[in-house]
Amino acid sequence: MPESNAADSALAAFSTTVDKPRLNSWALLCLFSTLALTAHETDDEAKNDYVTACTAITLTFSAIASMAHVSRGGFSTLFVGTIVEGLLSLILLALWAAGLPIIMDPANGLAQMYVGKDDQIHDYQATISNANLYFTAWGCGICAVSVFAMYVRERLGGSGGMGMSYTANWYWLMFASIIVVIETMRFKHQVCALENGAENVTCGRNMYGLVTGIIGLVVSFLISVFSSCGKDSALVTTISGFVMAVLYTLCAGLLTFENGPATYVGNLYFSAWAGFLLSFMVFGSVLKEFLGVGGGAASSSAAASGQSEGDDVEMDRI
Numbered sequence: 151m152p153e154s155n156a157a158d159s160a161l162a163a164f165s166t167t168v169d170k171p172r173l174n175s176w177a178l179l180c181l182f183s184t185l186a187l188t189a190h191e192t193d194d195e196a197k198n199d200y201v202t203a204c205t206a207i208t209l210t211f212s213a214i215a216s217m218a219h220v221s222r223g224g225f226s227t228l229f230v231g232t233i234v235e236g237l238l239s240l241i242l243l244a245l246w247a248a249g250l251p252i253i254m255d256p257a258n259g260l261a262q263m264y265v266g267k268d269d270q271i272h273d274y275q276a277t278i279s280n281a282n283l284y285f286t287a288w289g290c291g292i293c294a295v296s297v298f299a300m301y302v303r304e305r306l307g308g309s310g311g312m313g314m315s316y317t318a319n320w321y322w323l324m325f326a327s328i329i330v331v332i333e334t335m336r337f338k339h340q341v342c343a344l345e346n347g348a349e350n351v352t353c354g355r356n357m358y359g360l361v362t363g364i365i366g367l368v369v370s371f372l373i374s375v376f377s378s379c380g381k382d383s384a385l386v387t388t389i390s391g392f393v394m395a396v397l398y399t400l401c402a403g404l405l406t407f408e409n410g411p412a413t414y415v416g417n418l419y420f421s422a423w424a425g426f427l428l429s430f431m432v433f434g435s436v437l438k439e440f441l442g443v444g445g446g447a448a449s450s451s452a453a454a455s456g457q458s459e460g461d462d463v464e465m466d467r468i
Contacts, residue, residue, distance in 0.1 A: 173219040175296040179242070180212035182289035189282035196259045196280075204249040208290055211238050215297075231304060239298040246291045251332055253287045254417050257340065261287060262416055264341075274341045274348060276333075277414040295325055299374075306379050317377040319435065323394065323428040324370035329421035330363030330401070337411050337418070348411065355404040356411040359422065362401040366394055366425060384439055391433030394425075402426040 187205035190197070215238060218229035229235050256262040256276040261284040266274040278284050299321045334356050342353040369390050376383075402422045405412040412418035 172297060172300045173216065175293050175300065176212050176215040176219060179290060179293035179297065180209060180216055182286045182293060183208035183212060186283060186286035186290055189280065189286055190260070193260075193280055193283065198252060198258065198260060201249060201253055201260065204245045205290070207245060208242055208294075211242055212293075214238075231301075236298075236301050236305065239294070239301050242294045243298045246287075246294045250287060250291050253283065254333075255336070265414065274344070275411060275414040276337075276416040276418070278416060292325070295321060317374060319428055319432045320370050320374035320377055323425060323432060324367060324374055326421045326424040326428060327363045327366030327370055329417055330359055330425060331367060333416075333418040333421065334360035334363060334411070341411075349409060351409045352411050355409065359401050359405045359411070359418070362397045362425075365397060366429075369394060384436060387436045388433070391429065391436050394429035395433045398422070398425040398429040 183205050187202070187209060190201050190205065215229070215235065218226050218235075252258060253261050256264045259279065261278065261280045262276045263279040264274045265277050296318070299318060303317060337348075337356050338353070338360065341347040342356065348356075373387055373390055377387075402425070404410055405422045406419055407413070412422055
């Protein structure tokens, strides 16, 4: 019995020291990179050396990070939460920041391709051509952002503010905005620049998407940084969330419905709707906190502080 209790205690102590969300992100990154590498190498029609190197490096680094997070020795101490983990996560983020545009460029024919109509206006749009590579590459990119965001928040000590889930939503909105900017710029230069490549109304809606993406990128970057430091303002974030919700509601409608540049399923379609959903998530979360309705991190912190003061009073009376 004593040995069993000691083992249980050791296991419980170990489980409390493991950063499970970050471990899960590293493990998923390892899985997605393996699948992406397989999907790319088994495609006989299109190959790219950078994509091969990017997925192979990601597989190696994420496997090392996963082992470090589950180990209980000096390896874990030297890696988890140190500059080494931050450097690896930054390298992977940079690799996928460069790799995703290559993979998703319809002109390269790796994960997407252009399709059009056989009439006077071709109405070219990007659509998915290799679904396995498409979704696993996005899985790698999302996990890379997740790992880096969690590491940055831990290093900056952003324990205040609205909480990690709220901060992550702003990071995701920034990520979606980057995709919107890249895809609308690509559509502008690769399709709208062609004679009869797309209708004027389609190119006009694409321009609105580009402006929305740029605004979303700037706003979400600033708020995610302040939120990571625990210095976000409820009033500023409420106004920002409302503005982004309005902009992305119009963006999703104009881009994905009739005469929009994203009526086919592809990057611009998904990123426009992701921006719409995320903007309402951040606006709803911060609005509840601003009105004092939610039970978020700020409320929990205040409640804990109040409970502590109450305990002190009781102790004084005793």
